[in-house]
Amino acid sequence: MEDYRLELRNVSKYFGEVQALEDINFKLGRNEIVGLLGDNGAGKSTLIKIITGYHQPTSGEIYFNGKKVDNLTVPKARELGVETVYQERALAELQTLWRNIFLGRELCSSLGFLDIQRMKDETHRLMNESMGFTSHAVSPDSRVGKYSGGEKQGVAIVRALFFEADIIVLDEPTMGLSLKETAKLSNFVKGIKQAGKSAIFIDHNIFHVYNVADRVVVIDRGRVAGEFMTQDIGVNELMEKMVRVAETGSLE
């Protein structure tokens, strides 16, 4: 058996009567970037929220590094090396930058007392080294709500980086970004691959996905409609297939 970083076997998810996902089989290799494509409501977000432990699948199995994991929760997934840049960014906008960087994973003593100085130090270091923030408005003690869209996205991304994730999930990361910021993001995703890590990249824009992904998986109506290696398919051909899937529910 090949050793995958992550594998989903026959995963289904119901929300009450509604079936959001049906028999999903999904693999993520080591050092691989997989693009998830699909129309609105196809089930992409549900799928990644299962991977991040936010939703529990109704049936099916999840494997990390070949090992079955039961009752995956968000803290457990983060422990297993999954970090996520959510579509909704998952920031607390009234709080300071350092509190957001360490959201849900505060550095603290065994009794739970916060190591504030270290969190501020690390935030400051990340700001300079990884975010390239130059604006004076941005400091570890500034409130995130005042940042621009790109800066907020930067916070969400750098947060995923800090915790040395093996799998980085990016849910619509280009939403609301300028052209320059989008280019920066593409470089960042390529950097994930160079660092020997894996990523799942979800985007509406087929070009963004095609440019960085090794493989694309097309999701339609809660099912895997097909998958392609980006080296084997042209972007125009992929686009035609996407339109066909959206209209007919079949790739051919």
Add this chain to the structure above:
Amino acid sequence: MNTPTNGTSPAPAVTQHYKVPFNIRRFARQNSSQLGILGVFLGLWLVFIIAAPNTFLSPQIYSAFMTSTPFFAIMAIPLTVIVIAKEMDLSFPSITAMGMVGFWFAYNATAFIGNTTVSVGLAILAALIVGTIIGWINGIIVVKVGIPSLVVTIGTQFFWRGAVLVLTNGKNFPLEYIKSTIWYPLLVGKIGGFLPAQMIWLVIVSILVWVLLNRHRFGAHVYLVGDNINSAELMGVDTGRTRIQAFMLVGLFSAFAGVIASFFVAYFWPNMGSGYLLNTLAAVFLGGTSVFGGVGTVLGTFLGAFIIGSIDAATVAIGMTGYLTQLIYGFIIVLSVAMHSYLRKRAD
């Protein structure tokens, strides 16, 4: 096989500490809400001194404030935590009385020990446990059943008051026996004939809650839950547990406030606490805690409580008719909350 990295061990050590030189304008901006209420506090104080110098330049009035304000301020401090978490608790007045019912039962049940000090000590412990359990029940209903806490605690407020009346048959009872124990001077004594012990307890509660809120993971999660519960959940914060713990904190300190209030008069009456509902809430909002969650400070509530606690006496001392008190209350509360809202919009 690759072992998953434990995220809490970050990469390279930081060589230089992040530090910003002190800047008065930034300090003012970051603490505008606390400085604002401090301004209101000092401003009112000045007005009081000018209008009634005989009263406000003598130490007795301050001794009086420090005697009566802690009764509700001890509840306002943990209530701040609940409001920061974007929840509400209206049941705390009933918890004060229900805690004392626990006290009464525990005292009678341990009377066979034959040592009043030990029995009263155990009874105090029982009151605190009853309060904490009621807070836990509030939290469980809010989190697990998913009913808004405002609605839940309107219900539990009636329920526990009703329970008090049923369990005591609506009777008052004297607690004269506590006066012979060490607990009496410890909780409500007067140090040097001037400083009431309950004031010291208020300071201790404030420091404790401040540390929890600002230096502990619990407090960090309280702010996050109140700010954006969805984000907190996505990032793995146990939002349910955090809120339940906040309700337990209110329960614990409400029962404690009940013990102090009834020890002070050595008396229990089944309606105790019911007059404190609005004062306590007003202290929290006066102090700059936002009803929208995610924002609030212990210091603000502390000052807010003393503003509320002094208006009554001040109105009379200044020589205005007592009918004016409520009008002044309302005026100061609305003005201060408007000030906080304005300052928040300007803050960075």
